[in-house]
Amino acid sequence: MEDHSPQKKSGWRGSEDLWLNAAYDLLIEKGVDAVKVLPLAQTLGLSRTSFYGHFDSREALLEALVKRWRDRNTGNLIRQTQAYAETITEAVFNIFDCWLRPDLFDARLDYAIRNWAMGDPALRRVLERNDSERIDAIAAMFERFGYDPDDARIRAYTIYYTQVGYVSMMVREETQVRIERMPNYIEVFTGKRPIQPEMDRFRARHLPRPARKRQATPKG
Numbered sequence: 001m002e003d004h005s006p007q008k009k010s011g012w013r014g015s016e017d018l019w020l021n022a023a024y025d026l027l028i029e030k031g032v033d034a035v036k037v038l039p040l041a042q043t044l045g046l047s048r049t050s051f052y053g054h055f056d057s058r059e060a061l062l063e064a065l066v067k068r069w070r071d072r073n074t075g076n077l078i079r080q081t082q083a084y085a086e087t088i089t090e091a092v093f094n095i096f097d098c099w100l101r102p103d104l105f106d107a108r109l110d111y112a113i114r115n116w117a118m119g120d121p122a123l124r125r126v127l128e129r130n131d132s133e134r135i136d137a138i139a140a141m142f143e144r145f146g147y148d149p150d151d152a153r154i155r156a157y158t159i160y161y162t163q164v165g166y167v168s169m170m171v172r173e174e175t176q177v178r179i180e181r182m183p184n185y186i187e188v189f190t191g192k193r194p195i196q197p198e199m200d201r202f203r204a205r206h207l208p209r210p211a212r213k214r215q216a217t218p219k220g
Contacts, residue, residue: 014046016054020068023061028108032116035062066126069106069113074130076104081141088145089194092159092186093202095138099163100175100206107167114168135160142190159189179206 022043026034037058041048055061077098085091098105117124135156142152162185165171182202187193194202 014044014050014054016064018044019051019054019061020064023065024068024109027065027112027116031112032062032120035065037061066113066123069109070126070130072103073105073110074133077134078137080104081137087192087195087198088142088147088190089186089192090198091141091145092189093182093194093198095141095159096182096186096202097205099166100178110167111170131160131164155189175206179203 019040022040023035026039026043035058037048037051041051051061055064077095080094080098081091083091083094085094099107102108113123113127117127135153138156138159139149139153142155143149147155179202183194183199
């Protein structure tokens with residue numbers, strides 16, 4: 001008798017995440033034109049027909065990639081603008097968490113989506129809406145801390161377009177170097193210097209703690 005258990009079915013068809021992760025890798029490495037069913041099936045060692053157990057078409061797979069990008073990058077960035085902060089400088093540090101944690105903001109995926117959108121007018125409109133939503137969220141954050149709406153929006157543009165520049169130019173900086181520069185960026189973006197405890201907490205979130213030296217055991 002054939003085994004129709006979920007484990008057997010998953011082993012035959014793979015899983016939706018398996019196909020989506022493989023598509024993500026191709027998008028990042030080679031661009032959207034490389035994201036096709038046959039190369040994915042060959043990469044995964046699965047049949048083409050198993051793909052259609054999870055997605056109706058290649059277009060459905062591409063839509064899932066866009067959704068992943070929107071949920072991760074736009075969704076997380078907006079949530080970070082709304083995270084608890086006692087000062088505007090601490091609030092900007094919350095945004096900067098995104099620039100240092102790929103699980104919050106995937107810069108490689110953002111770059112791939114922007115490249116893809118250059119040849120896809122429909123995706124370009126989606127990208128523009130997401131950019132606007134991100135900027136609106138940053139501007140609203142500044143307004144919560146008493147900035148004039150026009151001033152808040154200019155500061156939001158400055159923060160956001162600086163990061164888009166990092167993404168588009170594929171800037172590579174060591175984490176330590178970027179973190180050390182961030183208080184100066186915040187002063188430029190907000191007009192205020194972060195206080196030392198805010199800088200210390202931010203560094204603690206992103207830099208490994210130095211290993212504690214083991215004390216020698218006294219000889220008796």
